[in-house]
Amino acid sequence: MAVAALSAPMAGSAIAADTLTGPADLPFAFEDGSYPNAEQIFTEKGIKLVRGDGNITLVDCDPTIKQIRVMAVKDESVNRQGTYCFASHARTGLLTLELDRVFAIDAGDQPLSAELTAEDGTSKTVTIAKDGYASVGEGQVGGSRSTLIEIRVTGPGETAPAPSGDATLAFTGKLTIGDSERMCTATLVDRDWVLTAKSCFADDPSVSNTVTAGVPKKKTTLTVGRTDLNTSGGHTTDVTKLVPHPDRDLVMARLARRATNVTPVALSATTPAAGEMLTFAGFGRTAGEWAPSKLHTGAFAVDTVEPSGVALTPSSPADATVCKGDAGAPLLRIENGKPALVALGSRSSQAGCLGSAAGADLRSWDTRTDDIRAWITATALRPQGDMTGDKIGDLTAVWDDSTLHSYPGLGTGQLGSQIPLIGGTTWSTIKHLTKGDFTGDGIADLMSIWGDGTLHYYRGKGDGTIDTQRVVTLGGDTWLPIRNIAAGDFNKDGVDDLITIWGDGTLHLYTGKGDGQLNNGITVSQGAATWLTVKHTAAGDFNKDGVADLMAIWGDGSLHLYTGKGDGQLNNGTTMIGGTTWSTIKHLTAGDYNKDGVADLKAVWNDGTLRYYSGKGDGTINTQIQVTVGGTTWGSVRQLA
Helix, strand or coil: CCCCCCCCCCCCCCCCCCCCCCCCCCCECCECCECCCHHHHHHHHCCEEEEECCCEEEECCCCCCCCEEEEECCEHHHCECCEEEEEECCCCEEEEEEEECEEEEECCCCCEEEEEEECCCCEEEEEECCCCEEECHHHCCCCCCEEEEEEEECCCCCCCCCCCCCCCCCCEEEEEECCCCEEEEEEEEECCEEEECHHHCCCECCCECCCCCECCCCCEEEEECCCECCCCCCEEEEEEEEEECCCCCCEEEEECCCCCCCCCCEECCCCCCCCCEEEEEECCCCCCCCCCCECEEEEEEEEEECCCEEEEEEEECCCCCCCCCCCCCEEEEEECCEEEEEEEEEEECCCCCCCCCCCCCCCEEEEECHHHHHHHHHHHCCCCCCCCCCCCCCEEEEECCCCEEEECECCCCCECCCEECCCCCHHHHEEEEEEECCCCCCCCEEEEEECCCCEEEECECCCCCECCCEECCCCCCCCCCCCEEEEECCCCCCCCEEEEECCCCCEEEECECCCCCECCCEEECCCCCCHHHCCEEEEECCCCCCCCEEEEECCCCCEEEEEECCCCCEEEEEECCCCCHHHHEEEEEEECCCCCCCCEEEEEECCCCEEEECECCCCCECCCEECCCCCCHHHHEEEEC
């Protein structure tokens, strides 16, 4: 955005957004990496600058400071100078170019690599250390005439400074797609998801703004949690999955690693109003910078409100412009004292942005998000116990014939037909079974303790079935004294953990590593060594705070909930409905069986029925509903998960 600094005030109380296409005369605002004013530079200085990530730029040579210096054979007939100097603005950088007859390169204060193409078409990459110098091409004895085609600053260079300044808008991040082929702003809406513009990923959004759901075509990296990209801290991770909105310039992008240290933005539900003042925050170009490291903001006025978007004009500063790289940037208002998302950047005139002509047309168009909060939250919903990929909890059971089956959830607490799983009748010696997402991929896996005391992990395939076993190395064959196991995300890192009651009555938590393996256990202080009288446990997020809680049926037949603190420890227990009637329960498990983001219970009673108790979201549960599948045959189940 073509503004000077992170200074514009937040005001107003409305929300804005953009239609699928928006005004056809406004280009999409993604950064394509094209070098600003490249044609003019070529005419004046005889060097062809093609594209990059904005972190390496051509500058005037200054003998008093360290710069990247490229020496070439001077040729006035093509305006080629003898020396070209470049500034490096970050610890890494990319610039592609075409400069003929290069014979030497001085790296300056950053290590770099340079790719050159010789007359015979062969390419060579030269690595140059910090403060290093290299003769290349004609500068070497017998060297051939060569063209410099790429410079990369390879870091790490100086240690990045610690974050500083206001972190209010730290939910705003930057996406880099491919080899800096596209760059956009993104907004953290959930610790596992960012929301950005679909046009950032479309092949040519001016022709078709279509993006295929699933893994991005090209490696995509997010940096979020810092308002200055050149500082340390925050969160950097790859994007593993795209979920495009069907008819708006919006796409949800799932993170490979959960952003546990960054607070997501709130989602506004208020429709924008003409004349309302809103704040736009982005990492796009400004009037003077190609790739600014600092987040910048501006105040914009809502001109018109359409069903899927809003038209905006700048208010403060009056010449602020949404530029390349601002696609996906949040448009915000203050609600309840905090920023709330009202729309995302999509299109703009880009007048006055670096590389674009100045002009009076400063319009921009943002995609509304106020009326699609349900889509955002449903997409970001983290499944609990889902083995089929539909975000509905499923059930697994070992029967008295020693076979293992899964039962897909229908979203109502009821179950579909059974799916036989691997292992045939070999499950007879299993002592304990639990289900959880031990890889953080959104699909539930199984974990079991066998009669020989070993712990095994079975990765869920996403179709209701599981892969063959893998031994959990932690603990070897010492797991036999375990009395109860359950799985849930007790440390809020996006990977489920194993919680166990040992034979001495203590409760222990083993956090998941994300690959089916476990970290060393920690003792859960709640309850000390009193857990031996617990008959059954089940884990899930019953109060919708993103942290797993523990349900436990005690020896007196009462059911208690122990909410998770987020660090692996538990709060004091609260008594659930049913008094002491839970004493006749044979098996207990938990999962989100109605797709509302809250854990529910399922229990097998001594009459052989399976009953479902939906979670209310406040840590309590509703009264029972009998599961019709299986009738009264569930009494024959040996293990339930």
